[in-house]
Amino acid sequence: xxxxxxxxxxxxxxxxxxxxxxxxxxxxxxxxxxxxxxxxxxxxxxxxxxxxxxxxxxxxxxxxxxxxxxxxxxxxxxxxxxxxxxxxxxxxxxxxxxxxxxxxxxxxxxxxx
Amino acid sequence: xxxxxxxxxxxxxxxxxxxxxxxxxxxxxxxxxxxxxxxxxxxxxxxxxxxxxxxxxxxxxxxxxxxxxxxxxxxxxxxxxxxxxxxxxxxxxxxxxxxxxxxxxxxxxxxx
Numbered sequence: 524x525x526x527x528x529x530x531x532x533x534x535x536x537x538x539x540x541x542x543x544x545x546x547x548x549x550x551x552x553x554x555x556x557x558x559x560x561x562x563x564x565x566x567x568x569x570x571x572x573x574x575x576x577x578x579x580x581x582x583x584x585x586x587x588x589x590x591x592x593x594x595x596x597x598x599x600x601x602x603x604x605x606x607x608x609x610x611x612x613x614x615x616x617x618x619x620x621x622x623x624x625x626x627x628x629x630x631x632x633x634x635x636x
Numbered sequence: 637x638x639x640x641x642x643x644x645x646x647x648x649x650x651x652x653x654x655x656x657x658x659x660x661x662x663x664x665x666x667x668x669x670x671x672x673x674x675x676x677x678x679x680x681x682x683x684x685x686x687x688x689x690x691x692x693x694x695x696x697x698x699x700x701x702x703x704x705x706x707x708x709x710x711x712x713x714x715x716x717x718x719x720x721x722x723x724x725x726x727x728x729x730x731x732x733x734x735x736x737x738x739x740x741x742x743x744x745x746x747x748x
Contacts, residue, residue, distance in 0.1 A: 527679075556735070558738075563645075563740060564740060565725070565738050565739055565740030565741060566680075566725070566738040568735055568736075568737075571735055579735075581735065613679050613680075615679070624670060624682035624685060625680075625682065625736065626682070627679025627680050627681070628679050629677075629678055629679055630677070630678065630679050
């Protein structure tokens, strides 16, 4: 059974803290994605990666960075957390580019106080 | 920039009826259109993919249509059940890009 796991389901951090969100997939997928989901705004793409050590900005990369040192792991980093980064963060992976469905993790609900 | 609109934020349907959800997009047509289901507190789950040159796709009680002239996809659930209650997301994918653009979803409630 395919699986995407995220390091935490719930996380509470203080403003200014550095935050790491980890995502691991066990399907040997090429592509990995980080989204945030907010009510009324839907899923918005933050960053994606189509290969190890490769990354591409999505629609809302400001305030975030990513790291992909191994194929199965994709990390999202909030350099200095702010309250407007309070959100649900979803990681996804897909086999390859174009016409392949995305498999999502369970999400991390991040609250920045 | 490309925009996706999914019909209402919420749809309430009587059990046994057919639920129809709409996904409209602007500008140029995607190469592929996908539909996902999302339950509260969980990540989306892939349901169906339809290609630009396909008019209709079926899977069990689900049916998706894709009209590139109207720039619209319809998602149907026949013989709806309370267990079908969830948020349904449509997503567009273009052959020139490796990313998918998601709509904000329609929350479907099936009442017994």
